[in-house]
Amino acid sequence: MNLLKTLAAISSMTMVSRITGLLRESLFARAFGASPYTDAFAIAFRLPNLLRRLFGEGAFSQAFVPIIAEYKSQQGPEATKTLVDHVTNVLVWATLAVSVAGIVGAPLILAVIAGGLQGDALDAGIVMTRLMFPYIVCMSFVVMAGGVLNTWREFKIPAFTPVLWNLSSIFFSLFMVKYFDVPIYAMAVAVCVGGLLQVAWQIPALQRIGMLPRLSLNPLAGLHDPGVRRILRKMGPAVFAVSAAQISLLINTNIASRLGAGSVSVLQYADRLMEFPTGMLGVALGTILLPSLSKANTEGDSAEYSALLDWGLRLTFLLALPAAVGLAALSTPLIAALFNYGAFRADAVAAATAPLMAYAAGLLGIILIKILAPAFYARQDIRTPVRIAVGVLVATQLMNLVFVPLLGVAGLALSIGLGACINAAFLYTGLRRRGIYTPHAGWLAFFLKVVAAVAVMGGVAWFGQAQFDWTGMRAHPVLRIGALLLVIAGSGAVYFAVLAGLGFRPRDFMRRAK
Template identity: 85%
Template sequence: MNLLKTLAAISSMTMLSRITGLLRDSLFARAFGASDYTDAFNIAFRLPNLLRRLFGEGAFSQAFVPILAEYKSQKGDAATRTLIDHVANTLVWATLATSVVGIIGAPIVLYVIASGLEGPAFDAGVVMTRLMFPYILCMSFVVLAGAVLNTWREFKIPAFTPVLWNLSSIFFSLFMVKYFDVPIYSMAVAVMVGGVLQVGIQIPALKRIGMLPRLSINPFAGLSDPGVRRILKKMGPAVFAVSAAQISLLINTNIASRLGAGSVSVLQYADRLMEFPTGMLGVALGTVLLPSLSKANADGDPAEYSALLDWGLRLTFLLALPAAVGLATLAEPLIATLFNYGAFNARAVTAATAPLMAYAAGLLGIILVKILAPAFYARQDIRTPVKIAVGVLIATQLMNLVFVPVLGVAGLALSIGLGACINASFLFTGLRRRAIYVPHAGWLAFFLKVVVAVALMGAVAWFSQAQLDWAALRAHPLLRAGALFLIIGASAAVYFAVLLALGFRPRHFMRRAK
């Protein structure tokens, strides 16, 4: 398997997901702006989304994929299929029970995570929490299906799946809002419709590889399976390992809810733009690397293991550094071009620009964590990332005490970004000390060349965007979008031209997995 080609395919699907996601958010901003009701929606969605990331994309995937790869490599299809059946049964019934508890306890849950939300907005938040909590049931199946398909190196369907949620939200924001007495409720219904669509697209793909799970009406049917018990045992500490940023984000939501109406929303808009490079590079690379690293570990091939990490880290620095500088220098043009319509005014542009710039400061760390953490999980080492994550969680909240009084909402974003950088630093140090990762020759020259190219690119982007008043161009959206497109294109051209002049070639980053 050509890893670079596979990465490009996943990134293209992720780009489609992020583009439709930005369109979804742009239409949301146009319709609802940044208010206490948009805060209520974002807060209501945050908890089921947090649980999805913790128990689905996070702890579950990291515990499940290495063991699944081991079964596939060493125990054959029959044993692997039985494991998938038992894991699916346990996961679906557990998330169904969680959904029921969340629906019943929605007022308490909402108060705990956003005590600053009051009045009608709080009541709307309770309704939307109840509407969206079952989303985790859909996503648990989607994440399991994605893990199975990725292990079989079927990457495109899992990467495309989020597009369906975006399309559902776009459809509801354009055509269904008028049918709801409280218009924002339409977006909560869109989340659930999107979740059902995402489940539906997985089923044919799983049938093709003969691994569609068979569920049982007995919730405890799979708990006697040794493989399931191993996964559950590893999931416990893995929750802490992958949840540091998410728990910080939940705490930050509570803090932001006290910083004035619209604060949660502008933080969310900035977060969406930060997730664009994070998804295209960090998530895509982690998706490619985890099955390959798990296979290298199962095969007892430390040289291949280290080589895969070296390849992933070089690509990260090559692409994440210019993305971070691009987000920082073009923060205002990006926010204005994508969201400055309808109810989203110039004041909201200014409010959302600062947290986006703060996120950019930690973007490299956020992406590196998605590369370095799987290096431990693939070896079924959960304890090391757990210890680091707990320390980072504490450090992030200590930084909030310093940054929030000075920077407001931007301080929350800066704390998360710098916390991720600390996390990545400790993960990298752990890999080096244990000789799990041994850097290949040429890193210093590689890094210096990238820094030179990034500096020139950043200068072009900063100078170009400073020539225009982006909020004033609201009346000319096509002109504004065209100007932003030209600046991004020129900056990218400068970056890659400098790299070519310094000797970089695409073939240097080609790699095949064994």
């Protein structure tokens, strides 16, 4: 498997997902702006999203993928299919029970995580929390399916799956809002519809590889399976790690809800833009590397293990550094061109620009975690990232005490970004000290060349964006988007031209997985 070609394929699918996601957010901003009701939606979605990461993308994936890779390699398709059946049954029934509890306990949940919401906005938040909690059941199945398909190296289908949720939200924001007495409720319904569409999309792919799970009416079926028990034991520390990060996020949400109307929303808009490079590079690389690292670990090939990590880290620096500088330099143009329509006014652009610039400071760390953490998960070592995550949770909240009084909402974003950099530094140190990763020769020269190219690119981007009045072009969206694309394309061309002049060639990053 050509890893660079596979990365390009996954990144292209992720790009479609992120573009439709930005369109979704743009339409949301146009319809609802930044208000107590948008804060209520963001907060109501926060807990189901947290649990999705807990039961799905976070703790479950970290424990599941290395073990299913081991089963596939050593025990054959029949044993692997039995494991998939049992794991899915336990996962679906567990998330269903949590979903019912969330629907019943919605008022208490909102009181705890969003003390700043009051009156009608609080009532709307309770209703939307209840509407969106069943989403986690759908997503637990989707993430299980994605883990199986990625192990079979069917990367494109899981990478495209999030597009369906975006399309659901786009459809509801354009056509269904008028049918709801409280218009923003349409977006909560869109979340669950999107979850069902994602489940339906994965089923034929699982069927093709003979891994479509059979569910049992017995919630306890499968708990006797040794493989399931291993996954649950591995999930214990992983749950703690993911919980630490998400608890920090919930604390930040509570703080933001007290910083004035619209604060939660502008933080979310900035977060969505930050997720664009994170998804295209960090998530895509992590998706490729985890099965390959798991296979190398199962086969005892330490040289291949280290080489895969070195390849991933070089690509990260090559692409994440310019992305971070670009987000910072073009923060106002990006926010204005994507969101400054309808109810999203110029003051909201200014409010969302500051947290986006703060996020950019930590983007490299956020992406590096996506590469470094799988190096531990593939070895079925989840405890080390757990200990680091707990320390980072404490450090992030201590930084909030300093940055929030000084910078407001931007202080929250800066604490998250710097916390991610601390996390990445400790993960890297752990890999080096244990001899898991040994950098290949040439890192210093590589890094200095990338920094030089990024510096030139950053100057071009800053000069280019200064030539336009981005909020003043609100009445001419096509021209504004065209101007933004021109600045981005020019900056990117300069960056890669400087790299080419310094001797970089695409073939230097070609790699095949064994």
